[in-house]
Amino acid sequence: MFRPFLTTCLAAALALSPALPVLAAPFKLKGEPKVAMVIFGQKNDGGWSQAADEARVKMEAGLGMKIPAVDGVKENATAIRPVVELFIKRGHNIIIGTAFGYSDTFKELSEKYPDVAFFNLSGTTNGPNLESVYGRTYESQYLCGMAAGAASKTGKLGFVAANPFGVVNWTISAYELGARKTNPNATLNVVYTGAWNDPVKERAAAQALAEQGVDVLGQHVDTPATQIIAQERGILGTGHHRDMREFAPKATICSSVWTWDKFFVPEIKKVIAGTWEPAPYGAFITIADGGTDIACCGTAVPKAAAEAIMAERAAIIAGKHVFAGPLEDREGKLRVPAGQTLSDADLWKMDWYVKGVTTQK
Amino acid sequence: MSDFIVNWLANVPAFALPYALAALGLIITEKAGVLSLGAEGFLLVGAMSGIGVLLGIGDHPALALVVAAFSAALLSLVYALLVVTLRVNQVIGGLALVFLAQGMTGVIATRAGWTNRPVDGLQPVPLGGLGEVPVLGPILFQHDILVFAAVPLVALVAHVLGRTMFGLRLRAVGDGPDAADAAGIGVAATRYGAIALGAALVGLAGGYLSVGVAKIWVEGMSGGRGWIAVALVIFARWQPWRALAGALLFGGIEALIPRIAAIGVALPQYLVLMTPYLATLAVMIWICLRHDGTSLEPRALGIAHMREERR
Structure with a gap:
């Protein structure tokens, strides 16, 4: 469906761009941190999406904040944009997506909203305020x-x-x-x-x-x-x-x-502390880091x-x-x-x- | 090798049955002159409501199958209202119904928490020693009740459509609604009935898919099988026995694919996965080329009937 596709894109990116995009200073969050999650499938699908939602609940405990989520958001811009922009309008400044197919839309949104931090599970796009994440x-x-x-x-x-x-x-x-x-x-x-x-x-x-x-x-x-x-x-x-x-x-x-929460709790703390620098080719995390x-x-x-x-x-x-x-x-x-x-x-x-x-x- | 063939043949009926039931349902509907592209939707509604009964009411697979058929029939009344009473284009109406059913089953099953919950479902009929007979036992006698009912059901539909007054009227409505109308046959009522009856069979096929085969519900689990059934009807030239043969062909291919892989034959997988669809296209092309005028395609298929309409 989506996850596996990081594949070629990432490989191609690595092969074709000898000049790394220079990421300036770490990302600085403006205002109070508010996290929200956009989930690809139904949050009780028994698999991928449910795992993301279960991590969300653990993150709420780990970060001591409410993290609202919308599930069943399909992989097209017309489905993703309104959800993300509504969250942003309500003051959310850390957005976590969960689908390969969100990659391009998240890239556009991250450019449109440079003060918002974006993460995307199994995504392929990255930027100064956008990081794709996948587990090994x-x-x-x-x-x-x-x-x-x-x-x-x-x-x-x-x-x-x-x-x-x-x-x-x-x-x-x-x-x-x-x-x-x-x-x-x-x-x-x-x-x-x-x-x-x-x-x-x-x-x-x-x-x-x-x-x-x-x-x-x-x-x-x-x-x-x-x-x-x-x-x-x-x-x-x-x-x-x-x-x-x-x-x-x-x-x-x-x-x-x-085990996404194991990765996200410290990562979001970094965002809040102002020391977060997205990995230029995304975070490809091991058991130690919580993939x-x-x-x-x-x-x-x-x-x-x-x-x-x-x-x-x-x-x-x-x-x-x-x-x-x-x-x-x-x-x-x-x-x-x-x-x-x-x-x-x-x-x-x-x-x-x-x-x-x-x-x- | 003989084990391989026995295992394969023993698994064919379970894969063929959803196609056979769905195609049979579509034949009834289309024989009355109503194009039915909604099969994929009726499959989903049947599959979801069947699982809903098992999880919500209890372990009664027979009841689950009845409810599956009934729910699809109920939804088909919406389709009948659209295309018979309101004379909406039947292609558009059918497609709309598929999308409606996809969304609706997703919402209902998610809210009810039916996704990914395994059930015991339909079990093989205990036939004692018969199932133990080597070779023939697993192929013929280790099946559930619906598999055994399939052949009589095809015979029944073929008989009713071909040899009874009810069937004659239904076919008359499909071939020449104006003439049927003039002869005093209620065109709209017949079409409503044919749509509901056909949808019930497609719903039963969907119920079988979840209750009898997968024994689990996930969103969109019909996986395009409704579209294959639509093609199967054309393939079968609207004849029940041929539809059964076609269903066995498709079921045979679907049961064969994973078994070829499991014994370690390295065929290109995308080519293999393509074969049912390739077979559909091939048969349709073959039928068009040998067009010999014996087609049993209902002549008024897809055309809304309006009383005393000028042509």
Whole structure:
């Protein structure tokens, strides 16, 4: 739908502009800080939008202020503008958007209202008062892959994914790397549904994978259908967006969850203190800074593996990179030389998979 | 390999049934001369109200399906009012209805908190030993009640449309409303009935989608299947049995796609996802090219009837 698209744009921006836009002084907020959120989907959608709304509630507690939100704001200027401008008219000067498709409109609005600070989750545009934010989902999916590998008896893992973009591809490869860490023979079979939000297709994909003897199902799609199938068939699963034990308490052993509040509480405090400088290419945040994290582990994950997962999580927080060299793709081509890590630009345009992954073309 | 084929064939009915029911409903409506582009909307209304019953009233899948059919029929009266009584352009009316249903189901389900809540839904009919028979068991006997009802239902619709007085009148209204009117058949009443009956079947298809297949509701979950049903009717030349065959073809493709991927055959995914739509286009082109005059397309399809109108 939207998230994955930061990909090419960001990569292109990195490649094409050797001269960085010079950001002058930090952004200075005028007047009393008032935060508002504009949410893409319904705030009880069980996934992406609900995660944003839940972060909003935690931010209210963390910042000690009310943060109003409007949900169901579609990705076009005629939907976004009136909502944002009404907030601004009512004195809100920190606006948080939540969609890839808000990128251009937020850019225009940030130029029109230079005294307002803008953030956009999964956006692609940035400026002196606009920062796009995305989490390094490959870190949390790597850890869930470890849980999947440890809990699997057959070593055959399945993954239901939406579309083969960089953001999805990195979760898939990281998942397999994690799985191989706990089960060196683990393989990962991916089915793309071509849609973010089609429970019929997701169910079909999950069922087809289960029929092939897969006993843990990962996912990078928006509905919990994959987890529900896992529970129905008595196998296991790992979730995305939020803790999916809510939908499949028996099956879900690990979920990659958004932790936006962990990022926003200190970031907004910076805005208020007058020390905020938007990252020129957006904030691409790790578990340590509060992009994603894991809800782990279910009882099917052996205790030793759960401890190993937490140790890896600590290592990632301490700076370990999931895609560290030497790393070959499944055709055997060296993608990351020894001693190096995959650059952000290469992550966003990732179109290859590590060994052990099977996908459509 | 044989496992693969058995698994695949066993999954075809669940994917084919929504198409079959929706196409059957559209055939009834269109046989009375009313173009029905609103299928996508009726699917959504059916899907949402079916889940609404399960979450709001309790675990009664049969009731959920009845309510799904009924809600779509109820909404279709708005469409009937527009296109029969007020003679609004049927293309515009149908499209408006789709947008109305998309927005309305989104609002209602969100406010009621029905999004993303799994239900047990419709379960296979227990047939004891029959379901355990190798090969044939899973393919033929591990299905829910609606799958078993599909073939009799198609037979019933084919019979009623083709062999009864009610069907004759309905077809007369669709082929020559002026003549039907002169013969004393109530054109408007027949069209209202055909629209409501057709919408009920499309609503049932939607209810099946959420209650029987996905077992969950998310906004916009019909995912374009209503449009495929519209094409399927043209594909089937307005004949119920052909619509069933077409539905099986589309259901077969839809069940095959993820299975090909799951066994690790690396086909280009966008090409594969395109195949149902490609098949629709191909069949329509084929039908136009072999135009042999035996089309059963209602001659007054899409034309509003006005009594004693000069032409």
